[in-house]
Amino acid sequence: MPTPPALRDDAPSSGVVLSGAAVLTMDPADRKLDGVDIRIVGHRIAAIGDAGTVSHPGDTVIDCRDTLITPGLVNTHTHACAGMFRGLTEDLPRSAWREAYAVPRQERFQPEDYRLSTRASACEFLLNGVTCIADRWGGVPELPDELEASGIRAVFGYTLTDQKAPADWRTVDRLIERWGTSAEHRISVGIAPHAPDTCSDELLRACADRAAQLGCRVFLHLAQSRYEVESLRTRGYAGAVACMEANGLATPSTVAAHCIYLTDAEIEDWGRHGISVAHCPASNLKIEARTVPIHRLLGKAAVGIGTDWAASDNAMDMLAETRLAAMIGKREADDPEALPIATMLRCATIDGARALGLDSVIGSIEVGKRADLVVFDLTHLEANPRHDLAANLLYAMSARCVRDVMVDGRFLVRGCRLDHDLDALRRDLARRAAVWRAA
Numbered sequence: 001m002p003t004p005p006a007l008r009d010d011a012p013s014s015g016v017v018l019s020g021a022a023v024l025t026m027d028p029a030d031r032k033l034d035g036v037d038i039r040i041v042g043h044r045i046a047a048i049g050d051a052g053t054v055s056h057p058g059d060t061v062i063d064c065r066d067t068l069i070t071p072g073l074v075n076t077h078t079h080a081c082a083g084m085f086r087g088l089t090e091d092l093p094r095s096a097w098r099e100a101y102a103v104p105r106q107e108r109f110q111p112e113d114y115r116l117s118t119r120a121s122a123c124e125f126l127l128n129g130v131t132c133i134a135d136r137w138g139g140v141p142e143l144p145d146e147l148e149a150s151g152i153r154a155v156f157g158y159t160l161t162d163q164k165a166p167a168d169w170r171t172v173d174r175l176i177e178r179w180g181t182s183a184e185h186r187i188s189v190g191i192a193p194h195a196p197d198t199c200s201d202e203l204l205r206a207c208a209d210r211a212a213q214l215g216c217r218v219f220l221h222l223a224q225s226r227y228e229v230e231s232l233r234t235r236g237y238a239g240a241v242a243c244m245e246a247n248g249l250a251t252p253s254t255v256a257a258h259c260i261y262l263t264d265a266e267i268e269d270w271g272r273h274g275i276s277v278a279h280c281p282a283s284n285l286k287i288e289a290r291t292v293p294i295h296r297l298l299g300k301a302a303v304g305i306g307t308d309w310a311a312s313d314n315a316m317d318m319l320a321e322t323r324l325a326a327m328i329g330k331r332e333a334d335d336p337e338a339l340p341i342a343t344m345l346r347c348a349t350i351d352g353a354r355a356l357g358l359d360s361v362i363g364s365i366e367v368g369k370r371a372d373l374v375v376f377d378l379t380h381l382e383a384n385p386r387h388d389l390a391a392n393l394l395y396a397m398s399a400r401c402v403r404d405v406m407v408d409g410r411f412l413v414r415g416c417r418l419d420h421d422l423d424a425l426r427r428d429l430a431r432r433a434a435v436w437r438a439a
């Protein structure tokens, strides 16, 4: 019987030292450090200290002066395998999505296309400084294999629905057996019902029970369309949250993506259950021309940021997404003081990790945590002058400032380069796109 991969904690004694950097720790005190060294041994951060004070003989010391190091960005809701959909559904009316969230002729895409898309998206995420994703899809159980091979950290949810056929628990059980649900595993799985309107109450309840038994997260789309909420009303629920409460899903262990059709009362009462929120502003704006006022949810629940799928948020760029969340959030609040920089950067890192149940492992730069880090190159003009590096990061810098990316103590991006044949990926994407376009 296959077992989840063993924890590779056979830490070597020599380490890697990122030397002389500015650091946004996202630790509980939200410390901002300057001119410090971070020592990494094996998969973990072993020490943080003044430059020159933490390295040991035999360590590899990497010059990180003129850089800003942050925790890796955490994407709390995406569908990496839908990268092939980029550009296929633009400027559509809301009604286009009513029947199912599908792109035209989606049936032409084969499992190999979804695997290819996952490979490409993982590369794109890493190059953009995203080190962890909450990914989900149904029908292609091999996708976690692609994520594992890419080096990224991921919680994968195999989408369950019982709208047209019984829910595929057999595949979910196989994935749980293969990957496990532990936060300590770089790849793990959660339970992923599609949405309250595409799952029966029985299925939602079964998901809640299974997740409670495993101690893992439940991922679903919630209040993502007017149609969804209307259909819940025909089932006797006052709204989306009432459905969650009735089926045992109104807890912080549920990660609800979107939440754009909540009622005023639901938002007001959010602290009563603390359902975690994956806020996907670009996707919400493009599909529904609305968003959720997260300034009213912060403090009541963990709020993370998500890029959703490429059909509606064409970019896989968490920095851009977080900036949009800050901007549109100020508009929602009608208050320029709302959603300050530190709050938004925490949503993109430690609070996102908290939403996913991974905050004891990643999301901040602290001794003992896994080394999931991004090194931003501050020699780019947009990173200067350096009055306020956090402000530069959120409001001026872009993914092109990403110099190095480390996941689990391993460099996946070095000097802006990923160890992957991107030309071959591009060619494969073009070849498969031609198959989709063919008459």
Ligand SMILES: [Zn+2]
Pocket: 077, 078, 079, 221, 257, 308, 309
């Ligand atoms: Zn989604």
